[in-house]
Amino acid sequence: MTAIRALARLKQTLAQSLPYCGGTFELPSDSFELYYGRENAKFLNLSKTANNPDALNSLQSACEPAQFGRHTETVLDETYRKAGKMDTSEFLVRLDVVKSGLLDVVCSSLLSGDKSRRSVTAELYKLNVYGEGAFFKPHTDTPTNSNMFGSLVVVFPTPHSGGTLVLRHHEHEWTFDSAKLLAGTSNRFAYAAFFSDVEHEVTPVTSGHRINLTYNLYWADLGLDGIVLSTQPDGVNVLQPPSANATDVGRILSEVLEDSSLLPAGGTLGFGLRHAYPFPRTWDPAVDKLDPLLLLPILLKGSDLALYDACDALGLEPKLKFISETDDKPVLLDRAVQLSVMEIEDPEGTMLREHNGVVVEEVGADFEPSEEDIGKSVRPVHWVTRVGAINKLASTYIHYGNEGVLSHLYMTPCLTVEVGPVGARQTSRAK
Ligand SMILES: O=C(O)CCC(=O)C(=O)O
Ligand SMILES: [Fe+2]
Incomplete structure (x- = not known):
């Protein structure tokens, strides 16, 4: 007994150990800058677009419809995923997840024990624009090699409602409501990071534009210690306590x-x-x-x-x-x-x-x-x-x-x- x-x-x-972490991260205004378009380059500061839906609509029009994986194929099916995507060859962002300290915050929250000291790389994967009615139904992010262990989503402070990220693992479900976390702010990113086997979906955006960057997270240097900040930088609001x-x-x-x-x-x-x-x-x-x-x-x-x-x-x-x-x-x-x-x-x-x-x-x-x-x-x-x-x-x-x-x-x-x-x-x- x-x-x-x-x-x-x-x-x-x-x-009890959580397979994700999230929060908001305050950064200087230039961190929200985005350059996009090859022929007709455009510049936007996404912390200053609250009154400029036209600029966001132009960005949305410059995106391609986002595809996704169904078994071995990459398909376009707007009943499963409706969102705009831009490949990394088409845009540049000022945000540096390493220098800003964001990646360290993510690692010390998501990883446990010795692993939080190991080096991790974040590879920028896509820019996504979710306009009104856009969504992405349940899926897991596709691993491209054995070192990939998770995904990081960083949401810009552009006004929006809906577009909640819902995460599921085993019998548990968590929601990450970037719209609520960012309401009334212009100097913060909302971020969520989760292990690759966590199923997730983005619920329909009901107004505004939800603009996010996604990063693939990899173990960088297997076996070597990485650098992890011992103290948290100012301006971080971590919603989840450290994991396991x-x-x-x-x-x-x-x-x-x-x-x-x-x-x-x-x-x-x-x-x-x-x-x-x-x-x-x-x-x-x-x-x-x-x-x-x-x-x-x-x-x-x-x-x-x-x-x-x-x-x-x-x-x-x-x-x-x-x-x-x-x-x-x-x-x-x-x-x-x-x-x-x-x-x-x-x-x-x-x-x-x-x-x-x-x-x-x-x-x-x-x-x-x-x-x-x-x-x-x-x-x-x-x-x-x-x-x-x-x-x-x-x-x-x-x-x-x-x-x-x-x-x-x-x-x-x-x-x-x-x-x-x-x-x-x-x-x-x-x-
Ligand atoms: O935007 C998000 O919160 C998640 C997006 C996503 O799941 C993906 O792009 O694979
Ligand atoms: Fe995903």
């Missing part, structure tokens, strides 16, 4: 392990991760030397990272795995398996024989192996956080993205950790 309660607290702590708290997760996990009713004889704890990660859609073990699953520890986000770090710190060895739901029992895989291999006649047998797969069986928190369990080839696992459909190795699914590139697929692996018997839980050296 106590183990169940302790595990429930761990589950709750892992689920590795210290809390570590403290609760350690209490869980002290509980003698949890796997008294030791065993395997399993966690379905909360975030999806971009994996190359195809990879050839003979050519691409590094298994994409081996790179995953340095790509972990939010509470997934907090959990991984907490296990490490407690002397447990966290392992990242794929789980494949076959007709019979799920199979755990410790490597990425080329998807086409799964399409052959006996995928389960192939995974077990050729890919080191292990059949797993779900057991309760108080599981102790009996005589007949010993020597069985199935691995008993107590799942602390559920593995669901999202954790399964997916080969095809309809994907609504912001682009039709499908070089990468989102997949949500799971984490397993071996724990020793009560009193001797550590299975590796604590860090």
Whole structure:
């Protein structure tokens, strides 16, 4: 009973971590300047256009209709996305998200633990103009490579109503109402940043113009420390507190392990991760030397990272795995398996024989192996956080993205950790 309660607290702590952050950011007037148009260059200061809808209408007319990704194609369908877009080759903005300190604020809010110290790059992706009636239905932003982990949206203080950004992850939903945050201001940007696997939509703009920049966020320099401001610059209003708290997760996990009713004889704890990660859609073990699953520890986000770090710190060895739901029992895989291999006649047998797969069986928190369990080839696992459909190795699914590139697929692996018997839980050296 106590183990169940302790595990429930761990589950709750892992689920509390927010996959987004947002706020407003005050900057000097020239930061709102925009130059656009190649032949007939135009200049606008978007902090000074409150009484100049004509200037905003001209900007809107200079945009092209925004497309989006449906599965592998990039399509135009104004019943799904109605907005104007401008490519980066067509405009220049004065705003510098690095020099202004905005990227640091985003990193220290969104990233947890050591990751907030790692270098991140923000690549300007598009300028969008949402006039009255414009919207973008639910989608996730399309990953173009494995280092992309999120998106940053920066909204200019042009008067508008509607155009709320709605974010969804697991069973949670959050709204980011740039119109309200910016009402009556002309010297602030509203910003929201979220992990790439967060589904989001922009509700219809009901008046005015919602003008925003989008940036792709990448891990810049894997393994190297980045520079993060220790103090917040003036004029920042952060709506969300910093995300996942590795210290809390570590403290609760350690209490869980002290509980003698949890796997008294030791065993395997399993966690379905909360975030999806971009994996190359195809990879050839003979050519691409590094298994994409081996790179995953340095790509972990939010509470997934907090959990991984907490296990490490407690002397447990966290392992990242794929789980494949076959007709019979799920199979755990410790490597990425080329998807086409799964399409052959006996995928389960192939995974077990050729890919080191292990059949797993779900057991309760108080599981102790009996005589007949010993020597069985199935691995008993107590799942602390559920593995669901999202954790399964997916080969095809309809994907609504912001682009039709499908070089990468989102997949949500799971984490397993071996724990020793009560009193001797550590299975590796604590860090
Ligand atoms: O403007 C926003 O808030 C989000 C836009 C968006 O989701 C996109 O461009 O992919
Ligand atoms: Fe998007």
